[in-house]
Structures are given as C-alpha cells and as structure tokens.
Amino acid sequence: MTSALTHVLCVDDDPDILEVAQISLELVGGLGVSGLDSGTRCLAEAGTIQPDLILLDVMMPGMDGPATLLALKAEPGLQGIPVVFMTARVQQVEVDQYLALGAVAVIPKPFDPMTLADQIKAIWVELDR
Numbered sequence: 308m309t310s311a312l313t314h315v316l317c318v319d320d321d322p323d324i325l326e327v328a329q330i331s332l333e334l335v336g337g338l339g340v341s342g343l344d345s346g347t348r349c350l351a352e353a354g355t356i357q358p359d360l361i362l363l364d365v366m367m368p369g370m371d372g373p374a375t376l377l378a379l380k381a382e383p384g385l386q387g388i389p390v391v392f393m394t395a396r397v398q399q400v401e402v403d404q405y406l407a408l409g410a411v412a413v414i415p416k417p418f419d420p421m422t423l424a425d426q427i428k429a430i431w432v433e434l435d436r
Contacts, residue, residue, distance in 0.1 A: 314339040316358035336424020346370030365394035
C-alpha cells in the first residue's frame, strides 16, 4: 500500500455515532468520508465509493460487521480494502476473532473524536510497512 489515505467509508447503524465519526474524520483528520447505515448497503455501495479503508461497526441488525467483512472478502474488487472494526465488544478473545476474520485492527467504542483520525492514520501507516 503506497498510496495516501484519503477516503474512509464508515458503516454504523447508529446515526449519532456515524455522524460523530464522519465529522471527526473530516474536520479533525482532513479525510474524505462516506457514511452508510448497514452492512447490506456497504456491500452494495463500496464498489462505487472505492474507499481506501472501511471503518465498520460490529453489532448491526441484519448483516453484522463480521458477516459484512466476510462478504467483502468474497467480492472481487473489494477484498483488498482494509477493514477496521469499531465496537464496544473488545475483550481479547473477541478482538482475536475479529482479527482472525481479516480485520486489520479494532477501535474500541466509545472512541475519542479528537483522536479517531490519528488512530486510523496510524493503522494505515502500519499497513504500508
């Protein structure tokens, strides 16, 4: 990964969390951000949006984060997009499961809006190594 991180797709069923994450990444982090409210919409629209990275909620109705990640990995053109889970479920066994599914990192909820962009950028730098 030699390109700069410029666009993040945030997927969360909670409109308040989605809005705070978007504002944080845009205003604090200077990133382009698209927001979607479900795993189903993520699958339908990620190919058109072409984000550099997907910030994905774990617990969503219908298609949850892990199911969305597995479906993304099965789609040509989408499987290479790094996925970072954002969740309140961060016991070590849970984090290990998310990473085993193919997530590149896990950010705990509640997150700090002032540092979220820095966390995402640090993950991006690690992926580039």
